[in-house]
Amino acid sequence: MSNQTAFAPILSRLKRFEWRQNIIYIAFVAVFLLFAVLLRDSGFTNPNNLMNILRQTATITVMAVAMTYVIAAAEIDLSVGSIAGLSSVVTAMSISSWGLVPGIMAGLSVGLVAGAISGGLVAWLKVPSFLVTLGMLGLLVGVARWITASAPIPIADQTYIAIFGGGQLGPVPTIFIWVTLVVGIGAIVMNKTKFGRHVRATGGNLVAAGYTGVKTARVKFIVLMLSGGGAALAGMLYAGRLQSGRFQWGTGDELSVIAAVILGGTSLFGGRGQVIGSLFGAVFIGLINNGLILMGLDVSQQQVVRGAIIILAVALSRKK
Amino acid sequence: MSKELGPVIEMREISKSFGSNPVLKAVDFSVEVGEVHALAGENGAGKSTLMKILQGVYQKDSGSIYISGSKVEITDTFSAKKVGIGMVFQEFSLIPSLTVAQNIFLTNEPTKYGLIRDSKAKSLATELFKTMEVDLDPGRLVESLPTALWQLTEIAKALAQDAKILIMDEPTASLAKHETEGLFSLIQRLKKKGISIIYISHRMDEIYRIADRITVLRDGSRVLTSRLEDLTPEKIVEAIVGREASAHLLHHDRSENISEEIVLELENLTCGSKVQGVSLKLRRGEILGLAGLMGSGRTELLNTVFGVLRPTSGTISINGKRIRNNSPSDAISNRIALIPEDRRSQGLVLDHAVTENLTLPLIDQLTVAGLLSSKKVLKKSQEIIKQFEIKLAHPEIKVGSLSGGNQQRVVIGKWLATDPEILMMDEPTAGVDIGTKGEILDLVRTIANSGKSIILISSELPELLSVSDRILVMKDGRVSKSLDRKEIPNEEYLQLAIQGAS
Incomplete structure (x- = not known):
């Protein structure tokens, strides 16, 4: 009897524990430990390797934070990869023509404008975001190829490369500062501000949110514009790390980004948004990519495993 | 009731048409401070249109609205809220993935340096529930609550926005008996605080229990406003249906129709x-x-x-x-056939045509060479429509556009056609x-x-x-x-x- 009463609170806590929302942390630790044991001779736990994983997932993380807002508002953005590519190209071209600051401004505006166009169509013309951003996905890659004649544009500006690429601030790589800033602000805004609350309300029950006075159209517009901005920043980070702008940067990233967000516990049906979860989701995908490479799987096999993970993520996000 | 305060709401000669179809014809409606005023009428009589005008969802064509004696223009839901009109929706208006407190203060969140203080919201909500004499943990997610508590959350939400008038649309439709009792005693307490309630219901016993006055609408016109103690239920039903109440509710001995x-x-x-x-x-x-x-x-x-x-x-x-x-x-x-309770989610595909809904269980019989014959589908549908007297403009219109009663006929017709x-x-x-x-x-x-x-x-x-x-x-x-x-x-x-x- 006394045993039962002692366990009751723990049991009810376990029952209330949201497996779905926290599974990413368990999976993360499990896969990390698994690789650490299996791949201990291949240098998986080598600090350089771990740093590399974080460096390579930085762009996905930045896009995933913005995508968390889009998905929490029950919309989707398939154009993030293309925006990143176009932004990298525009940044590179503008730097060589007009210099550093105009280059950064131009790159960022590309994303904000593309996001604002999608957002406007979704919010006020009520075109489904899936279709709008699917169209944008093709359209923007086309623009990027067109203006560059499909050729890479090198970046020679060392300040730019230091800020957005391989530079360090003291011992800390600048790319980590970007990630920390984006994740930190993203998490606080989502959990602690009216805007974040209204994003989740819009995705949770559109009609109810509207009746309560949430400006749902404006929320949808802003989340898609932010997603464009996030993708543009990711494109600029690509350009910094790879010292060039190229239309291929970011190609296919939308799938990894969406998978990261869903794995992180954000509901594909809207109403929930977990920014920290998305960070872990993104790094988790990087972890798996890295582990698979160290195991000696080739690109095609990696794609199979990644695809399976995405299906698993979506299956987990189904409604109860 | 404080006479000297006058009515908290006065709607004068409100008219509204949708296209050439008049829905409200110069309707007068007023509610006193601290009064529970029942609003009754058949579906389509204009009740919900009248209430939507009050909430700012629709705009009136003519007429005027006075709140506590001063004339107001209610142009949208925001201005309705500003003058103190709160709504407890029939179809719930809460965000399932947020907590009770977060829902109550949605768009009204207490903040400090631009950041939401959830703990403050929670303690405010606790206070609110205390004054409502309701025991509910504001930290719980709404989706984990039973229906009765959703409703209490909605009421709390309206009260948190300083609503003086609550509109309750069929609030007991999904409540069990003891939950209904809880709601009624809450309504009594709200009345004492001077909050007025417009209570829309089809249930006569409830109207008699809690309402002070009743207004009945029929075909867009007001046909009756009276204190309840002066009325018999028969009079109300007569006002609602516009004819002497038929003998539907009398029991007939059917034993000769029952075999062993x-x-x-x-x-x-x-x-x-x-x-x-x-x-x-x-x-x-x-x-x-x-x-x-x-x-x-x-x-x-x-x-x-x-x-x-x-x-x-x-x-x-x-x-x-x-x-x-x-x-x-x-x-x-x-x-065996089953007509489920929630016909919207389980019995009908609202977005599909009446014909498609009617013939869904019969599809195997309506094929020619393995392909569905639209001629047969239409013919069968017309048979059922005629047999069950479903009123519609055309058999191909969406079920969702029919009235509740006609939707129910479609469901019954659909299943009886399977014999x-x-x-x-x-x-x-x-x-x-x-x-x-x-x-x-x-x-x-x-x-x-x-x-x-x-x-x-x-x-x-x-x-x-x-x-x-x-x-x-x-x-x-x-x-x-x-x-x-x-x-x-x-x-x-x-x-x-x-x-x-x-």
């Missing part, structure tokens, strides 16, 4: 903890009523017979032959107006008189008493009482049996 032949027999049917050892016999032509509280296992029993749920033990026999229903399609081929021997109905009159209710009850009798057997669940006892030949009372998954209609002297007797007092 047992059509359906359940023996010790059990399904988990919801249905426990139910045995019953249903005779040809009989209408068997199932009474009981919400959660007493009535719906689960029907679902088990229909093959939606799998029985864990016990047997089902039809015409003396044991059968197994592993799925609804097995049940349909055993000539079942046993028809099970779960709350067939939920959410329809009094006129349609009577028509549905008449339809139920007609169906039974044609030799079909019917099992009917209803939470409205007068209705159950009027059509049933026998009533089984369910409690905690078991049949606690089996009563012949003749053994039940009145509604109170049945009510006591349901509550388990006798």
